[in-house]
Amino acid sequence: MRRIGLRLIAEKKAAIVAETAATEKGRGVERKDITERDLLTLLIRANMATDIPESQRLTDDEVLAQVPTFIVAGHETTSTATTWALFALAQRPHVQRKLRAELLGVPTDGPTMDALNALPYLDAVVRETFRHHAPVPMSLREAVQDDVIPVGTPYTDKHGRVRETVEVRRGDLVCLPILALNRRCDIWGDDAHEFRPERWEDVPEAAASVPGVWGNLLTFLGGPRACIGYRFSVVECVPAAVFLSLPRQVCSELLGRTKALLFALVRAFEFELAVPAEDVKKQSRIVTRPVVTGPDGRAKASLPLIIRPYRA
Structure with missing residues (x-):
């Protein structure tokens, strides 16, 4: 990936220089020249712009590091979420x-x-x-300094002491249990473990306190390190190449492909599970995928569906 990525960066740089030279000789690249809609072109053009300070430029390695982030986060989570949506609908x-x-x-x-x-x-x-099928079920954060985290409800620790805070030491890893919080009955009601879209017609009051960046959920985390492409992942009807061209502040306006994919699929087809629902298990390796055990006894990532064209 690094070898190919660096080659692409070099090719993009050469193309940008040639394009600029052909249009207006003697003038460097400026931000207003950014017209291409892919990630690499936009980042490289921005880095080559003469009207931005040096401190805002990325190195080639930093540009390269963004590519797998967008590919993995933008592709895997969206495809997995769409898969689980079809599983629920079937x-x-x-x-x-x-x-x-x-x-x-x-x-x-x-x-x-x-x-x-x-x-x-x-x-x-x-x-x-x-909520019910969060593609990423949990995440981790490492504390950069000692801290004390207040809790909403006092708890009893393993030594029998009632505590109102959690003490965190520098270097401690803190687990963020995304899926567990998304399914908490004291937040979402007694049917929190059921897939019921109608619950969003009247969101429980307790869910308002969830500090997620979107939808009263921690699915896309929260704060300054929330998912960079969360809007893209949910609603925007654009090709992947367009999304990959957009900087962070624009990505916050995109909630992505899932709605667009479901719009196209559910209008055109009817979906039915091809295996009993209990045969479909979950396997988490960064994202949670459906797996089915085959005749050879090996579990493989798959979701067998019977798909029929919809006839009005």
Whole structure:
């Protein structure tokens, strides 16, 4: 990946220099010249711009480091979330029918972002997918200094002492149990372990205190190190190459492909599980994928579905 990435960077730089020289001789690259819509071109053009301070430029290694981040985070989480959405819909024909009826009410095959966002049941299905089937079930943070974290409810530690804080030492790893919090009954109600999109019609009051960056959930974490592409992952109807061209502040306006994918798939097809639901297990390796044990006894990442064209 490094070898290919560095070659691509060199090729992009040469193309940008040649393009600029051909259009306006003697003038360097400026930010307004950024017209290409892929990640590498945008980052390289920005780094080559003459009207930004040196302190804001990235090295080639720093540019290269962004590529796998966007590819892995943008592709794996979106494809996994869409897979789990189809898994949930295949088990609940009434939810699938209700969603399809809403989607078929849109008079175009290529809706805009605003049109997708205006579909309440699609929004509820996507939110419930990211709640109930969070693609990344947990995350870790390393403390950079000693700290004391207050807790909302006092707890008893292993020594029998009632505590109102958690003491963290520098270097400690703190686990953020995303999926466990997304399914807490004291936040989401007694049916927190069920997939029910209708819950988003009246979000529980307790969920308002969840400090996530989106949807009363920790699926995309929160704070300054929240998922860089969370909007892209949920709603924006754009090609991957367009998303990969956008800087962080623009990425915050994209909630991505999941809605667009479901819009296209559910309008055109009916989905049914090809194996019993209990045969589909979960396997977490950064992202959580569905796995099915084959005749050879080996578990493989897959979701067997029966897919039929929808006939009105």
